[in-house]
Amino acid sequence: MSPPQLTLAVAVILRIFLDDIGTSRYGYELMRITGFRSGKLYPILARLETAGWLQREREDIDPSVARRPIRYIYRLTPSGAQVARLELARLDQQLGGSALRRFRPSANGGNA
């Protein structure tokens, strides 16, 4: 499987996952953090999933207990985390070390 093209948007998504590797994210949460529209976010998630960097799975919860429907969540695979880290470092280097940080998303949405 060929690695996905590392655009700035892809880098933003990867950065979110890398910031907290153990945390699973769901689509709307990522939309809220990045400010991406659904039509932009889901192709990226699909690309990363196909490349094996992200793993998508159905949440294992009881909807009646959680009082919300089950979500589909994404998490970095171990190999994905490793490659993503390298790729981001390379991109960061190419952009002069500061460009990517400028687009690092904040926790409450938008780009910091």
Next chain:
Amino acid sequence: MSGHWVIAITVFAAVVAFGDLVSEELRARLDRLPEYLIRFAVLRLPPEFRQGRRDEWLLELWGVLQERKIAAFPLTRLFHGICYATSLLLGARQVGKDLSPTAQRPLGAARRIFGSRPVRTVIGTIIGVPLGLIWMSVLMSGLVGNEILYAARSNPSEYSNIIGSTVVLIALVIASPIIHELCGLIANNRVASCTVAASVASGISTSMAVMVLLHSLNPDIELGLGVYGRVFPLLGLLVGTCIVWGSMEGRRLNAAARATGLALILGLSSVAYINIVLSDALGVPRTSQPFRWAVGATVAVISIGVIGGRILGYLSTPMGARLFGGIVGLHVVAVFAATTAGVLITRASIDPRISGILAVLILGCGTWAGIAYSTPPGPRSRLAR
């Protein structure tokens, strides 16, 4: 209080109640609009990914609407829902490509001919398809059936004509799977399929209504004219002097036109059949779901057109009303039975060759019935003149 007031108040109350119902219905439908858009977006994905993504996106939609705390504001909720769903609709094709980057879409003939430019594809489809396989194979076979009926009796009656045109409809519906396959071969895309279905439906429903209208204006025009009127442009292209209008004298179909038409039907049908066999042999996948919906829409339009045309004819044909009325019922029942059978056959994904054979059998039976049950020679009714 006078009776008029009672009526006025009752009517007013009924209108208000009805208005409430309509507004409630609209509100419920609008509320579900984002969901419909998502379901539509999912259709743009490869089939194997649809179920999972549909679940995910619909659940996310719930999240979008709930987590924003906008559940109590219908317009805001609708706005956010539509924004989310529209964006997905626009991005869904890309999601499909990203999920399945190596999957090759089957190339239809139109894609090979017109390339991947949608405008050219649509224009090419609109111009080419109605002149293509559908009209010339299924509908013109009805013309041939009618001509056989005409030739079989020196004094053909309205029965044979009506049975002839009914048989065309039945054959068309029964043959819907084979039409689907033909469309898949003409252009393996949704636009082409829908265009074909629309052209067939509009052709049939319009010509039926026109036929009855013409008959009401001029009783000398025989029933069954719609079939001729429909294919007149095609025959006119083949033979300039061909006359297919109305009365016995005017209804002289040039032998050359019939021969050429028949040759075209047989030729195109053979080519289409060979293509189907080849595509099976080569394992080329054929899309089906969109066209099934299109067939459903076609059937609905045909039914509405036929029934509307017949009712119009019944109301506006006092001279032949009794005879015509008797036939209306029979015809409507036959068409409904045929449409139901067509839908069932299409949904059951029966082999197109089997349904093709069925269509031919029905055409044959219809032709025989037309000959057997036509009015015996003798004084002709005014309707049949």
